[in-house]
Amino acid sequence: MKRIGWLALIACSALFVVYAALVVKELLLPLQGGGREGEGIPAASAEDIKRGEYLAKIGNCAGCHTARGGEPFAGGRRIQTPFGSVVATNITPDKVHGIGAWSANDFYRALHEGRSKDGRLLSPAFPFTNTTHISRADSDAMYAYFMRGVAASSRANETGEMSWPYNSQLAIAIWRVLFFDRANPLAAAPTTALERGAYLANGLMHCSACHGARNVLGAPIADRSFAGSIMPLNDWYAPSLHLRDEGSVTDWTVDEIITWLRVGINQKASALGPMADVVFKSTQFLDDTDANALALYLKSLPVSQTSQGSQPDKSSTNASARGGELYATHCENCHGKNGEGQRGAFPALAGNRAVTMARHENLIRITLEGGFAPATAGNPAPHGMTPFYHLLKDDEIAEVLTYVRSAWGNDAPPVTRLDMANYRNKQRFKQ
Numbered sequence: 001m002k003r004i005g006w007l008a009l010i011a012c013s014a015l016f017v018v019y020a021a022l023v024v025k026e027l028l029l030p031l032q033g034g035g036r037e038g039e040g041i042p043a044a045s046a047e048d049i050k051r052g053e054y055l056a057k058i059g060n061c062a063g064c065h066t067a068r069g070g071e072p073f074a075g076g077r078r079i080q081t082p083f084g085s086v087v088a089t090n091i092t093p094d095k096v097h098g099i100g101a102w103s104a105n106d107f108y109r110a111l112h113e114g115r116s117k118d119g120r121l122l123s124p125a126f127p128f129t130n131t132t133h134i135s136r137a138d139s140d141a142m143y144a145y146f147m148r149g150v151a152a153s154s155r156a157n158e159t160g161e162m163s164w165p166y167n168s169q170l171a172i173a174i175w176r177v178l179f180f181d182r183a184n185p186l187a188a189a190p191t192t193a194l195e196r197g198a199y200l201a202n203g204l205m206h207c208s209a210c211h212g213a214r215n216v217l218g219a220p221i222a223d224r225s226f227a228g229s230i231m232p233l234n235d236w237y238a239p240s241l242h243l244r245d246e247g248s249v250t251d252w253t254v255d256e257i258i259t260w261l262r263v264g265i266n267q268k269a270s271a272l273g274p275m276a277d278v279v280f281k282s283t284q285f286l287d288d289t290d291a292n293a294l295a296l297y298l299k300s301l302p303v304s305q306t307s308q309g310s311q312p313d314k315s316s317t318n319a320s321a322r323g324g325e326l327y328a329t330h331c332e333n334c335h336g337k338n339g340e341g342q343r344g345a346f347p348a349l350a351g352n353r354a355v356t357m358a359r360h361e362n363l364i365r366i367t368l369e370g371g372f373a374p375a376t377a378g379n380p381a382p383h384g385m386t387p388f389y390h391l392l393k394d395d396e397i398a399e400v401l402t403y404v405r406s407a408w409g410n411d412a413p414p415v416t417r418l419d420m421a422n423y424r425n426k427q428r429f430k431q
């Protein structure tokens with residue numbers, strides 16, 4: 001017995017020493033001087049720059065690096081995390097405040113390893129667990145674009161407000177040792193459409209950054225990249241792309257998926273909230289090859305039947321007559337008498353998973369706050385949905401939503417007054 005105790009102690013100590021050595025290595029690397037210097041900015045063809053612009057667009061680098069109303073890529077957007085905020089940096093070619101003094105190696109290292117030019121470990125608010133998969137060729141094309149196709153901005157970087165110890169390099173080093181696997185830089189570039197789709201979803205387009213499950217330290221959980229997740233602090237639910245009753249698109253045709261990615265709305269769904277933003281800034285620009293590749297990959301994701309949400313007794317689903325009346329007064333004009341919607345303008349609510357999903361955060365939210373489908377080339381002047389927080393009381397919203405969840409063949413559990421109260425408590429949304 002005693003002997004096993006000693007062996008366990010020795011094993012634990014050895015493990016501790018190994019982890020400590022790895023953490024020290026993460027921290028000391030910057031002292032070695034980081035990326036190679038003196039490369040200068042290599043010549044780039046107009047084609048490279050154009051390709052880089054396309055990749056930066058579908059990679060949605062602007063989504064974080066361009067502040068609302070700010071100069072393109074000049075940084076300043078505050079990214080909220082459960083541990084405080086981080087401000088995205090200026091990545092324009094300004095030599096002092098931006099990345100104008102960076103080499104192509106420095107740029108690749110930032111994406112691949114999550115390290116700044118001076119070796120500083122970047123915060124995981126920068127999705128380097130995704131950008132690590134970006135190929136050297138794509139990185140170089142984006143580098144050419146940032147150096148030659150983007151206007152330099154002298155906007156100074158701001159520091160965020162992370163709480164201790166999360167703001168320390170030591171904490172990031174430990175996080176990296178535990179949770180960060182650098183992609184193999186020598187991995188073969190994707191050749192088939194399916195491989196390209198996987199590369200886009202997991203790497204450049206970082207779909208898993210929102211749709212992936214995370215642990216308590218905010219790290220992505222291996223093999224659960226598309227298992228669905230509540231987005232920290234804005235509380236939108238990014239559905240599981242494996243579940244038929246959430247966000248799986250296995251049953252959609254490739255054309256329906258492509259339409260949804262490019263236009264933001266199809267016969268089955270309409271992109272909402274943060275997803276509308278992703279369509280607006282990124283997926284609508286997918287070229288034919290990439291749109292097809294991403295659609296094929298999404299369609300190929302394995303499907304599991306069971307929803308994580310507990311399914312309350314459906315016998316209590318019977319909606320009140322008042323729910324139907326409220327629908328006729330407030331919703332029918334746009335969504336139709338039978339929830340059939342209006343093609344290209346108003347989504348159908350019959351058979352729509354945004355309505356029937358067991359998790360009803362997004363449903364309550366769109367009804368309270370309203371919203372716009374994204375403006376895209378295929379839907380340049382999208383219709384809006386009226387916000388109802390000032391028109392309907394909580395119990396009325398619960399009734400109308402219970403109605404739409406059970407009418408026209410929909411068969412989802414009710415939204416109760418208690419659900420509304422819980423939602424309000426979480427949102428601290430003032431009526």
Ligand code: HEC
Nearest residue numbers: 059060061064086087088089110116117122123125126127
């Ligand atoms: C989800 C938000 C987000 C997205 C998307 C994003 N970034 Fe960032 N990025 C950040 C944040 C936040 C930082 C700063 C991290 C820090 O300072 O610790 C950062 C840092 C960087 C840096 C290091 C800058 C420096 O001065 O050290 C580079 C380079 C960079 N990003 C490039 C890109 C590119 C290229 C893309 C698109 C493929 C991209 N980022 C997409 C949030 C994002």
Ligand code: HEC
Nearest residue numbers: 205206207210236237238239247269270271272274275278
């Ligand atoms: C910033 C966070 C975020 C990112 C990044 C993101 N999503 Fe989403 N996604 C959401 C949210 C929130 C929803 C739920 C709202 C809705 O239904 O539109 C959603 C919904 C979806 C749905 C469900 C469609 C439906 O209603 O049936 C699909 C499919 C999807 N996303 C695919 C993707 C793909 C592919 C990418 C990468 C190109 C991606 N998402 C990137 C947040 C995100």
Ligand code: HEC
Nearest residue numbers: 269270271272330331334347354371372373383384385386
């Ligand atoms: C003025 C027209 C209008 C009215 C009135 C209206 N809606 Fe909407 N609704 C829309 C539009 C447009 C969208 C698409 C918004 C988006 O994509 O962000 C939408 C989206 C939705 C969605 C999300 C569907 C999806 O595919 O993601 C739900 C759920 C919804 N509405 C429910 C309701 C309910 C319940 C009412 C009545 C209380 C209502 N709407 C009243 C126009 C309307």
